[in-house]
Amino acid sequence: MQISDYKNIYFLGIGGIGMSALARWFNINGFQVAGYDRTATTLTDTLQQEGISVHFDDSIDLIPSAFLENPTQTLVVFTPAIPKDHQEYNYFISNHFPLLKRSKVLGLIANEMYTIGIAGTHGKTTTSSMTAHLLRHSNVNCAAFLGGITQNYGTNMLLNEPSEDLSSVPCVVEADEFDRSFLTLFPEIAVVTSTDADHLDIYGDHHAVLDSFSAYVSQIKPTGQLFMKKGLALAPKTQAKVWEYSLNEGDYHAQNIRIENACFIFDVVHPDGIIKGLELKVPGFHNVENAIAAIAIGLTIGLTDDQIRKAIATFGGVKRRFEYYLKTDSNVLIDDYAHHPAEVAAFLSSLKALYPDRHITAIFQPHLYSRTRDFALEFAQSLSIADSVVLLEIYPARELPIEGVSADLIFKHITCDKMQCMKSDLINVIKNRSTDVIATIGAGDIDTYIEPLKQLIQDSISFSGFQSQSQ
Structure with missing residues (x-):
């Protein structure tokens, strides 16, 4: 299954923060998009302003006719919150429309692009937001699907400019381990910030968490690269080139860290040199470490020291992160x-x-x-x-x-x-x-x-x- 197989994308639950991000991506990239949600919100208002048809009553008659004419040309994206007795949901099932959950569709989108997947039991939201900001601030055409609202852009996503060759357009994806949804991704570049025991209500034990991260890095393209926190035992699990980073040691690390006016000032040492005098307004030693991972990706993409220095200095953080x-x-x-x-x-x-x-x-x-x-x-x-x-x-x-x-x-x-x-x-x-x-x-x-x-x-x-x- 490929995104290009479809003309129409219909969303059941289009008003969710993750679902609306997908809807906006499809809309900007030339697909016909429509959807249902239970109530109108500022998010659905934004979708309608961008030309997307949204309705709020569970009625097959309100679905645009073009979406119903040929089931093979319409992909239905649904949220598990849709009740099983929902009329539209059951119509699509009965008439053999393809239905996929959001995580699967995000994987399909990412696999059409140059995917940068950022995973970890903590640190992934800030690291992915920093990475997206580095690229966007440096005028790189890119998309981003994030797990939090960035202060710089007031949204959880960045839309790319339409391109005939999406495979060369970077797509930064926060790769979520919670329900193993990151296993829909096959990135060119991957980051793993941490693999601590978490979500044990889902996984059962730490060993199962580690197995899931091992599976994730095994899906990195063989010609790709993995940037992992120093000390993680993931290198044998991937064919990609592996680099280690951390606050104080590794292929990428910081030195001369100091606090001035509640900002963190530091240099970053990397395999080809040193970027000096970086200023991070979002405080925290852990955020310096997150910045190191984002900078490693920026260097890999081809950003200059000056572009990185300016972008890091203007990063405003993520809602509810410090x-x-x-x-x-x-x-x-x-x-x-x-x-x-x-x-x-x-x-x-x-x-x-x-x-x-x-x-x-x-x-x-x-x-x-x-x-x-x-x-x-x-x-x-x-x-x-x-x-x-x-x-x-x-x-x-x-x-x-x-x-x-x-x-x-x-x-x-x-x-x-x-x-x-x-x-x-x-x-x-x-x-x-x-x-x-x-x-x-x-x-x-x-x-x-x-x-x-x-x-x-x-x-x-x-x-x-x-x-x-x-x-």
Whole structure:
């Protein structure tokens, strides 16, 4: 099956962030695109403004007739959230239209292009976003399908300019291991940032996670290249050329790392020389390491030192990755999506390096019962890097409760100042604690409390200022 086999692409669930990205790609690359979603949103508004037909009632009569005339010319892309009694869904099945899930279709698109697949149990969203920014800022025609909203572009995707030869157009893909969807990719260039145990509710054990990453790198084109974090045991699994990178050693690494005005300044050593004086405004030692991987790809694509230096200096980061909401001499409020112990440790260690003399309060919301059960001690050790921890209840996401599993498993092993509270009590709790440097951490809905926390801190600053002026 190839994308070029089809004229029409129809989406069941077109309004999702991932689905709408695919719809926009097909539309810009000359396909007829239409779709259904349950409700209108800003995303569906954007699709309609770009000329895509979208409707919101489950009705076969609302599907454009050209999409129904010949099942062999229409590909149907669906989300598993579509109910099994959906009329349109069942019509397509009954009439033998080809139906594929989003991950399969993303694989088909990527395999039409020069694929750069960036995988890893953590670090892949920032690394893929950095890579896409390096290419776009350097005026390279490229596409990108990312796992987060970039600050530079306000979107999770970049659209390429139409080309008669897509095979030469780079496509940066965040290669997700969660449901093994990255096994739909056969990249020319691949990055693996980490292979830590995670998603054990899906995989069962760490060995199965490693097997999945081994399968992924085995699919790199034999003439391609793999850039992997130093120490990963993946080199024997691929025929591609293998390069290692890390913060301090490997074929690609950093030196002269220093912090100036809350920015990380560093040089990158690579097999052909050194790029000096790189400035990264998105803080964190782990982000310097992510930048090294992105720079390695940029050099491979043919970017110059000057292009790389300028692009890195203008990278604005990704939503919910080391994202500042307040940054003053007296108060800092920062948010991060970290939901694995290694991510929490990397984030808090970098925060400590940035603010060595400040009191850091970490507000952490555990994500998934199974992940809490599997990594309770490791979470406690990572959180203990902070000066104080406020621990919330577990965000269940897709899981039902597991008997005996609660945030208590983490709490009892935290060694710094600590307390537990319900989300509904969080604002009142913070009123009575230090608001010097506050970090909200987690992959659930903790980000919904950022604006109330910001308002609380700002009100406190205003009140303090009013008091001092009136005395």
